[in-house]
Amino acid sequence: MAAFFQTNMTLDSIKIVPGRYSSLTDRAPYRIRCAAASPVKKRYNIALLPGDGIGPEVISVAKNVLEKAGFLQGLEFDFQEMPFGGAALDLVGVPLPEETSTAAKQSDAVLLGAIGGYKWDKNEKHLRPEMGLLHLRRDLKVFANLRPATVLPQLVDASTLKKEVAQGVDMMIVRELTGGIYFGEPRGITIDENGEEVGVNTEIYAAHEIDRIARVAFETARKRRGKLCSVDKANVLDASILWRKRVAALASEYPDVELSHMYVDNAAMQLIRYPKQFDTIVTNNIFGDILSDEASMITGSIGMLPSASLGESGPGLFEPIHGSAPDIAGQDKANPLATILSAAMLLKYGLGEEKAAKRIEDAVLDALNKGFRTGDIYSPGNKLVGCKEMGEEVLKSLDSKVPATV
Ligand SMILES: NC(=O)C1=CN([C@@H]2O[C@H](COP(=O)(O)OP(=O)(O)OC[C@H]3O[C@@H](n4cnc5c(N)ncnc54)[C@H](O)[C@@H]3O)[C@@H](O)[C@H]2O)C=CC1
Ligand SMILES: CC(C)CC(=O)C(=O)O
Numbered sequence: 001m002a003a004f005f006q007t008n009m010t011l012d013s014i015k016i017v018p019g020r021y022s023s024l025t026d027r028a029p030y031r032i033r034c035a036a037a038s039p040v041k042k043r044y045n046i047a048l049l050p051g052d053g054i055g056p057e058v059i060s061v062a063k064n065v066l067e068k069a070g071f072l073q074g075l076e077f078d079f080q081e082m083p084f085g086g087a088a089l090d091l092v093g094v095p096l097p098e099e100t101s102t103a104a105k106q107s108d109a110v111l112l113g114a115i116g117g118y119k120w121d122k123n124e125k126h127l128r129p130e131m132g133l134l135h136l137r138r139d140l141k142v143f144a145n146l147r148p149a150t151v152l153p154q155l156v157d158a159s160t161l162k163k164e165v166a167q168g169v170d171m172m173i174v175r176e177l178t179g180g181i182y183f184g185e186p187r188g189i190t191i192d193e194n195g196e197e198v199g200v201n202t203e204i205y206a207a208h209e210i211d212r213i214a215r216v217a218f219e220t221a222r223k224r225r226g227k228l229c230s231v232d233k234a235n236v237l238d239a240s241i242l243w244r245k246r247v248a249a250l251a252s253e254y255p256d257v258e259l260s261h262m263y264v265d266n267a268a269m270q271l272i273r274y275p276k277q278f279d280t281i282v283t284n285n286i287f288g289d290i291l292s293d294e295a296s297m298i299t300g301s302i303g304m305l306p307s308a309s310l311g312e313s314g315p316g317l318f319e320p321i322h323g324s325a326p327d328i329a330g331q332d333k334a335n336p337l338a339t340i341l342s343a344a345m346l347l348k349y350g351l352g353e354e355k356a357a358k359r360i361e362d363a364v365l366d367a368l369n370k371g372f373r374t375g376d377i378y379s380p381g382n383k384l385v386g387c388k389e390m391g392e393e394v395l396k397s398l399d400s401k402v403p404a405t406v
């Protein structure tokens with residue numbers, strides 16, 4: 001699997017290191033050929049999928065940061081940039097070209113910007129950029145989507161919540177990513193027996209899909225503060241009744257993890273009322289999608305949250321949780337930190353390169369400490385910068401942190 005499970009091979013045999021993580025990502029075709037800061041030891045193939053809207057802007061910045069952090073750590077990358085989403089639709093007529101899917105599957109890790117935009121909003125379903133993303137996630141079998149949401153001390157003022165409610169929030173949302181209503185059959189728009197149009201989607205989960213994501217969540221909680229909250233809608237949905245039953249049945253295998261259950265409507269409210277109660281949340285595809293956008297505002301902005309999508313084997317997929325933000329695309333206003341931190345997750349969870357990942361996290365904190373802020377996280381007294389300048393500042397911070405002995 002991507003590196004989340006790399007050291008111990010299977011979900012069942014993961015060895016847990018006690019204690020709490022404190023890093024930003026929660027704790028875990030061209031080459032750099034010039035003399036590296038330390039001797040080149042490893043080389044990785046990275047599939048780069050910029051996508052649409054602000055995707056290319058944030059990917060261009062994050063790629064430079066990834067390159068530099070790798071260089072400083074003696075890593076070499078072969079980047080293969082491939083068309084994806086609306087960009088691919090315009091180029092070859094499909095959102096996920098075969099070549100892009102193959103490049104992603106053959107890579108060591110995939111770094112993705114975002115897809116979608118007004119231009120393709122009225123396309124037929126199979127010709128929408130978003131379907132390309134769903135298919136990519138399925139092709140890569142990345143069922144476990146880790147979405148850390150941490151309120152950084154530097155950004156407490158940018159939170160939507162009052163300082164005393166926001167400070168100290170540090171949670172991990174474990175979202176099931178390749179099942180549920182986004183994929184369930186039957187789906188589509190048909191005509192019913194009265195001749196009326198009906199839109200149909202199906203929330204469906206097999207027991208094994210629930211078990212494997214629940215195990216990831218239990219293992220994640222175990223490495224954090226030992227609290228897992230499973231979010232569902234088991235008071236009305238059959239798929240949620242099975243979800244709750246399967247998650248509860250696994251609890252005896254993780255006696256060190258305190259399991260609770262919460263209905264999703266209450267969870268949406270509790271996230272705003274008292275977010276510090278959450279350590280690890282496990283939930284289905286659609287609830288995780290929605291709750292993580294909500295959680296992002298506690299941290300200051302959706303432009304801050306990275307993600308790692310992992311499967312049992314093969315490359316992981318790393319992307320910010322936000323979309324293509326067509327309202328600010330092409331204006332150099334996007335916050336690139338979510339994508340930069342996704343690159344850190346790529347290094348940590350995708351390649352097992354924790355030191356290089358830490359360099360990026362430290363550099364992000366350093367740039368924030370120096371007061372650099374994009375518009376979405378700006379507060380008075382700080383320095384307003386655009387996407388590119390924020391990237392340059394993170395690069396400078398990376399530079400200044402090269403160990404003196406190298
Ligand atoms: N993973 C992906 O590629 C995703 C794609 N989408 C697609 O993106 C398009 C736009 O969707 P929306 O619902 O507007 O969601 P969005 O996440 O793109 O934007 C929502 C709001 O957040 C702001 N925002 C997002 N990322 C930001 C960043 N890095 N820095 C500063 N502000 C940022 C936007 O300007 C906008 O006001 C749609 O086509 C949607 O389907 C949406 C979510 C995820
Ligand atoms: C196409 C959507 C399912 C993408 C999204 O909103 C997400 O993964 O957060």
Ligand SMILES: [Mg+2]
Pocket residue numbers: 289290293321
């Ligand atoms: Mg979303």
